[in-house]
Amino acid sequence: MTVSDGESVTVAEVLALPVLARGLPKVVACHDRLDRPVRWVHITEWANPTAALDGGELVLTTGIGFPARLDDYAAEIAEVGAAAVVLELGRRYREVPHELVAGFRTRGVPLIVLRREVRFIDVTQELHALIVSSQVRTLRAAQRVHDTFTALSQRGAGAGEVVRAAVTMTGHAVVLENLTHQALVFATGERSLEDVLDRWEARSRATPSPADRTAVRGDEGWLVTRVEFRGRQWGRLVMLPTAEEPFRAEHVLVLERAAGAVTLARLTQETRWEDQAHRDALLDVLEHRQLSWQDTRVRIAALGVPAQGRLFVVVLIRPVDRAILLEKLRARFEGSALVGDLGERGVGVLLTFREPGGWRPLAEEIAGLAGAAVHVGAEVGELSDVARSAAEADQVAGAVPPHLPPAVYTIRDVGLPELLYSLRDDLRVQAYAERQLAALLSHDHTHGTDLLGTLRHYLASAGNKSTTARRSHLSRQALYQRLRQIEQILGGDLESGDLRAQLHVAVTALDAQRAGRSAGLSAGLSTAD
Incomplete structure (x- = not known):
């Protein structure tokens, strides 16, 4: 898949104009290349027209000045990058020469013959007006994109707002990921969350980054641009294709401007997006904020935390220094647990594990890292039950006095002293x-x-x-x-x-x-x- 200049006039659109349709046009070479953009129109009868061409032109000719070797003419036209050649039959040729057809077909340049005479001046006037109008639309679209993302940056918009704006302007799903292929921020548009994020890491790793700033990459045809931070690549913005609409130049512009706005947002905001994404995903689970549990599972997996076929337990810690503990937990449990600051509830961790009881050594390790009591909820087998595990962890946290030594505490450790401690304000x-x-x-x-x-x-x-x-x-x-x-x-x-x-x-x-x-x-x- 390639990016088409959706605001430019294509060869196919030119052939559909009434002024050319009157000439009964017939495509005799490269019918599959009619999506090439036409930048301008040029009438020439020169044997060597390339000196007057810059690329992207629709060449109109009667063939009077064609050289003896027609293959050379096709080679020169292809080398200069002309969009297509329109040959009017009748003045020199009654039938299109086979050598000319073969030359253009070999080089991938569309060749169209007109079987009825038309006034080339009428073609140029109508087509130039259409091209100029298209260019004006392109400029206006570029200005609209510029104004939108400039306004977002000026008011300190976060990555979420930037990504949502990109989706609104293009209709395509957009995902911001880091270099470890964690989908941190996303907006799905009309597509389902599962459709966009399912098996995200594997799909993303199969999609290479472009050598240049922005390009279509991978088997799925993602439009990818790099996101930089302080001179180094930090992550990528990805726009997913749709079956109904190819990527256009405006989509590239939107994605690149969005990447710039994301970089500015990262410079001005204190919270790391990885931290915010994990906290939001943790709250999605605890507060049932997704439309379906399948969406929740996909969302967690897109952050690198396995959820399929796993058991879950919620751990709460209320340390003296949350920032230090959060840093330790994120470094230790990257890709294996969700970690987030839950405010008054403390630091929350959603542990995932395969075997029953597999949470205990992990919780004991957390107690060692925290130097504080670790409160553990019930072990559950479904994401829909994680809220119950969190409620139990809350109950334990409210019942265990802070002076107790760093250890793992569960509901079994809540006796009369702990119960009355939790009710001390009653x-x-x-x-x-x-x-x-x-x-x-x-x-x-x-x-x-x-x-x-x-x-x-x-x-x-x-x-x-x-x-x-x-x-x-x-x-x-x-x-x-x-x-x-x-x-x-x-x-x-x-x-x-x-x-x-x-x-x-x-x-x-x-x-x-x-x-x-x-x-x-x-x-x-x-x-x-």
Whole structure:
């Protein structure tokens, strides 16, 4: 497939003009080359007309001045790059010479004969008017393209806007990819996402980059232009063909101007497009933003992350320094996982793996990279269930206090302390802890005692006084005295299993609230620093 100058007049269009149609034109050589553009019209009877030609002309002649060797004439016409030759029969030739037909056919130049006389001056006037009109349209189209992409660049448009503008102006699907053949930004136009991105990496690798800036390449006939960044090739813009319309010169212009606008956008925007593409794809999965799960699977695969026949798990991390962790994760899991900053939810990772339980060594590796707790959702076998895995990871992340050591935590690790930590901001839980412990807390505050600490050890020891005394570093007599004092303040019997259960919940809830306040204070100080 080649690029046609869709705004120029072609040989076929010239033959359809009434002024030439009256001459009963017949194509006798290279009928398949009638899409060649006609730049101008030239009437000549010279034996050697090339001195007056620059290429792209439609040559009109009666053959009066043809040289003896007609093959030489065809060779010279082909060498100068004329669009086609129109020979009017009657003045010198009643039938077109076979040598002339063979000469033009061999060299790929259309030869047309007119079997009825026409006024060449009428042909030139009509055709020149048509060519000039076409050139004006071309200039106007070029100005429109220039104005569109200049305006986008001036207002700081991102790559997505630039690509969508290219699709709107041409009707062709356009994809921005990096050098590793990841489809980062795309707009499909009237085509389906699956049709455009299915097996993207394999198809892209089979499509070589053009030696020049822009060209049609590969078996599929993609129009490809290079995208540069600071003097080096960074990626490619690809325009996919349609069966209905060939690529035109305007499409080349649009793609090249889009590539320039993309380069400017990359210079002015802080977020790397690879990072944004992975984050967007991750949110597509978590928030069901694609029209179909097949589209989601294709989208993920186009970023180099395998999704077919895989199991999935969502991992959330809330590190102190997200930027450093994101950089580490992207370097480690390039092509095997989706990584993105999910805001308040933390750093998200969608792991894909083949064998059940295959997520655990990966999650443990993430914990080592993060130096922080790693919260893992349920292992699922379908993309449609990934949101459930994310919800479970969210639940785990909300339940695991930040002071716990770096490790992998799942829903199985959420016990009573973790549950109450996740509910620490619930007013009902706060009111319950206050109601159960207010008198004891007031006594400690007033008298400088630590009866709450003694109660905590007693409850943690399941009411075993020997264990409590050892953990509290108290004599048994001192412990008994403190326990009686706690009973008097709280107005209950600590030997009661029900009371101990109520107090255990209350103390655990109070500890969770204090841990939450401490974590919030640390985060605030970290932000201030």
